[in-house]
Amino acid sequence: MIEAVGLTKRYGTTTAVYNLSFQVRPGAVTGFLGPNGAGKSTTMRMILGLDNPTSGTVTVGGRPFRQAPNAAREVGALLDAKAVHGGRTARNHLLALAQLSGIPARRVDEVLGVVGLQDVAKRRSKGFSLGMGQRLGIAAALLGDPKVLLFDEPVNGLDPEGIHWVRNLMKALAAEGRTIFVSSHLMSEMALTADHLIVIGRGQLLADMGVRDFIAANSAGFARVRIPEDEPEQREKLSGVLAEAGAQVMPEPDGALRVMGLPLPRISDLAHGAGVRLWELSPHQASLEEAYMRMTQSAVDFRSTQDEKAGLMEQQPYGELRMPDAPAGGGWYAPPRPGENPYAGPPPAAVTASQVPKSPKSEPAPTTSEDPR
Numbered sequence: 001m002i003e004a005v006g007l008t009k010r011y012g013t014t015t016a017v018y019n020l021s022f023q024v025r026p027g028a029v030t031g032f033l034g035p036n037g038a039g040k041s042t043t044m045r046m047i048l049g050l051d052n053p054t055s056g057t058v059t060v061g062g063r064p065f066r067q068a069p070n071a072a073r074e075v076g077a078l079l080d081a082k083a084v085h086g087g088r089t090a091r092n093h094l095l096a097l098a099q100l101s102g103i104p105a106r107r108v109d110e111v112l113g114v115v116g117l118q119d120v121a122k123r124r125s126k127g128f129s130l131g132m133g134q135r136l137g138i139a140a141a142l143l144g145d146p147k148v149l150l151f152d153e154p155v156n157g158l159d160p161e162g163i164h165w166v167r168n169l170m171k172a173l174a175a176e177g178r179t180i181f182v183s184s185h186l187m188s189e190m191a192l193t194a195d196h197l198i199v200i201g202r203g204q205l206l207a208d209m210g211v212r213d214f215i216a217a218n219s220a221g222f223a224r225v226r227i228p229e230d231e232p233e234q235r236e237k238l239s240g241v242l243a244e245a246g247a248q249v250m251p252e253p254d255g256a257l258r259v260m261g262l263p264l265p266r267i268s269d270l271a272h273g274a275g276v277r278l279w280e281l282s283p284h285q286a287s288l289e290e291a292y293m294r295m296t297q298s299a300v301d302f303r304s305t306q307d308e309k310a311g312l313m314e315q316q317p318y319g320e321l322r323m324p325d326a327p328a329g330g331g332w333y334a335p336p337r338p339g340e341n342p343y344a345g346p347p348p349a350a351v352t353a354s355q356v357p358k359s360p361k362s363e364p365a366p367t368t369s370e371d372p373r
């Protein structure tokens with residue numbers, strides 16, 4: 001297990017990680033999510049003893065990484081796939097790492113087979129594609145057959161087949177009881193790979209929960225209801241009936257209604273009872289990527305000046321990270337209306353990180369109310 005308690009890292013005036021506490025448990029793939037510059041790599045470097053925390057602690061298997069007697073056999077990591085001696089062949093690169101850690105040479109051939117690089121084992125790695133480099137980095141992480149594995153953006157540069165392979169490899173390693181901690185800035189990828197999510201923004205914890213809980217809390221379902229365009233009074237009538245039955249009803253740009261809070265058969269019955277003809281009654285789901293974007297939008301450090309979201313959200317100070325308020329109804333992050341810019345509009349109401357919905361099984365979220373300045 002990996003455990004961070006109050007982890008903070010400052011580089012001069014930059015606070016890369018602030019008061020981060022979490023646990024990464026064995027037997028599961030834990031996704032470490034956050035936008036660019038959120039502090040994922042810094043956190044991973046601190047876990048691996050490559051950077052010292054300014055304050056707080058992080059342990060692997062109950063002790064700091066540097067105190068592990070044979071670290072390479074306990075923890076494997078892929079941080080930067082390009083950090084290889086390009087003049088060495090793939091096999092020699094792995095052989096050198098194996099010799100440093102007392103790992104037998106036959107294990108090198110095993111891991112080359114696992115990552116599918118056996119045919120290019122005698123080629124110099126400087127000629128490798130990004131994807132081959134990632135596979136070599138994963139092979140290096142697996143060398144010591146470690147119980148704990150850290151992967152920083154492992155699918156970067158991989159083609160769909162490679163992404164699929166990494167996804168299955170992570171799941172297989174977790175199924176063997178290992179602790180798998182994998183960073184990404186892509187919610188869509190993590191939704192398919194991870195069992196548990198730790199989401200950070202500007203170095204602070206935004207969410208620590210199971211993927212299923214995250215999906216349930218964020219993928220608000222809704223129905224689209226369309227009635228004949230030349231019957232606006234019927235539309236008004238239906239809106240009133242649905243609202244009276246407890247639904248949240250919002251108009252859509254094309255004249256349809258977005259209805260949240262009632263199942264489709266009930267909507268159909270209410271329309272029938274009110275004598276309103278329906279042209280469309282369809283179920284919809286807000287995308288998880290959209291929920292993640294909404295969660296992290298105020299925590300994005302770097303944006304292109306072309307980014308339509310740039311400047312729309314005020315930068316928030318550490319310890320006061322807020323998440324945008326949900327539109328009326330539909331759970332934590334109700335989807336924006338089609339065609340509506342979800343990032344425009346008035347500034348959001350304050351919601352502190354400690355109010356993030358929690359999985360019943362997960363630990364209580366640490367609060368980040370202290371202002372370090």
Ligand SMILES: Nc1ncnc2c1ncn2[C@@H]1O[C@H](COP(=O)(O)OP(=O)(O)OP(=O)(O)O)[C@@H](O)[C@H]1O
Pocket residue numbers: 011014015016034035036037038039040041042043185301
């Ligand atoms: N050695 C360093 N010196 C100064 N600032 C640093 C250093 N390393 C990281 N930072 C800063 O700390 C913050 C977090 O960076 P980090 O690389 O950990 O984020 P990240 O979530 O891994 O981002 P990305 O997805 O872009 O890799 C950024 O503002 C970054 O510029």
